[in-house]
Amino acid sequence: xxxxxxxxxxxxxxxxxxxxxxxxxxxxxxxxxxxxxxxxxxxxxxxxxxxxxxxxxxxxxxxxxxxxxxxxxxxxxxxxxxxxxxxxxxxxxxxxxxxxxxxxxxxxxxxxxxxxxxxxxxxxxxxxxxxxxxxxxxxxxxxxxxxxxxxxxxxxxxxxxxxxxxxx
Numbered sequence: 200x201x202x203x204x205x206x207x208x209x210x211x212x213x214x215x216x217x218x219x220x221x222x223x224x225x226x227x228x229x230x231x232x233x234x235x236x237x238x239x240x241x242x243x244x245x246x247x248x249x250x251x252x253x254x255x256x257x258x259x260x261x262x263x264x265x266x267x268x269x270x271x272x273x274x275x276x277x278x279x280x281x282x283x284x285x286x287x288x289x290x291x292x293x294x295x296x297x298x299x300x301x302x303x304x305x306x307x308x309x310x311x312x313x314x315x316x317x318x319x320x321x322x323x324x325x326x327x328x329x330x331x332x333x334x335x336x337x338x339x340x341x342x343x344x345x346x347x348x349x350x351x352x353x354x355x356x357x358x359x360x361x362x363x364x365x366x367x
Contacts, residue, residue: 328360331356332357332360335352336353336356
């Protein structure tokens, strides 16, 4: 076999030296290159994982803040609705109160107007009685031809007018 290696140009000593050199190179590269590179890769992997975890935590916080914001927004909307309803209720109460006051005032005005009408009517009736008494006295004195005293005539006519007033 040595002859075959010789014919092919293979030197076993060189191959053995190359194998030993390769193993030594591998050991040196492993200790001084591969370990530091693998350490750097592991550090970078840890850094990326930490960044990803931090981003995930920030997203979770953002979701929490958004949920809190939406909850507060709903509470504000609910409070606004309640205040609007209270304002509408207060407005309705004020409206009813204003209407009641207006009705009271109008009824008071109507009552005073009716009282004034009644006084005017009584005054007019009294004035008409006086006129009727005066006309009746004048007519009676012309008919009778003699003059009764004024007090007697007035008494007689007042009784007559009272009778007429009762008949109405």
